[in-house]
Amino acid sequence: MAVPRDPDTFVQELTKHQSRLRGFIRCLLFQSTSVEDVLQETNLLLWNKADQFEPGTNFWSWASEVARYSVLTHLKKQGRDRHLFDESVVNELAMEAQGPAAEIDERRAALEHCLEKLPAPQRLLLDRRYGLHEPIETMAKALRRPPGSLRQTLYRIRETLLRCIEKELAVEGAG
Numbered sequence: 001m002a003v004p005r006d007p008d009t010f011v012q013e014l015t016k017h018q019s020r021l022r023g024f025i026r027c028l029l030f031q032s033t034s035v036e037d038v039l040q041e042t043n044l045l046l047w048n049k050a051d052q053f054e055p056g057t058n059f060w061s062w063a064s065e066v067a068r069y070s071v072l073t074h075l076k077k078q079g080r081d082r083h084l085f086d087e088s089v090v091n092e093l094a095m096e097a098q099g100p101a102a103e104i105d106e107r108r109a110a111l112e113h114c115l116e117k118l119p120a121p122q123r124l125l126l127d128r129r130y131g132l133h134e135p136i137e138t139m140a141k142a143l144r145r146p147p148g149s150l151r152q153t154l155y156r157i158r159e160t161l162l163r164c165i166e167k168e169l170a171v172e173g174a175g
Contacts, residue, residue: 114161125153
């Protein structure tokens with residue numbers, strides 16, 4: 001068994017990407033009953049190859065390639081079942097599924113950067129509403145504000161974040 005160069009970082013990355021890996025594998029398999037098995041095989045492969053992962057590089061790119069090979073191996077084990085995709089279809093689906101992931105990562109990084117720029121009271125409002133899923137009415141009572149006013153404030157914060165994200169992505173695209 002391989003030992004990761006930085007076990008804590010490796011486990012954090014693996015945990016962070018579990019739902020994306022599951023979704024990616026689901027896109028590549030016809031039989032949804034196999035998704036969890038292939039995900040577990042993928043996790044085992046990733047752990048066994050952990051010493052090959054370079055901290056600071058794109059974990060998703062590496063992990064999704066390992067997942068793609070896990071799917072292909074699974075399909076070969078399944079034989080000639082007519083309900084399974086062949087290798088060329090799986091490869092094409094994998095390329096399609098990996099494309100948006102990079103864009104999502106860029107948008108997530110821009111969002112995190114923009115959230116850091118917000119004043120603490122605005123971040124707290126966002127956290128209560130979207131992190132804790134606190135209803136507007138409950139927040140309004142606790143803050144002694146009319147619900148409509150609070151909705152308007154959250155709308156303005158979201159608009160500010162959207163403009164900031166678009167600006168960040170434009171700067172990245174130009175650079």
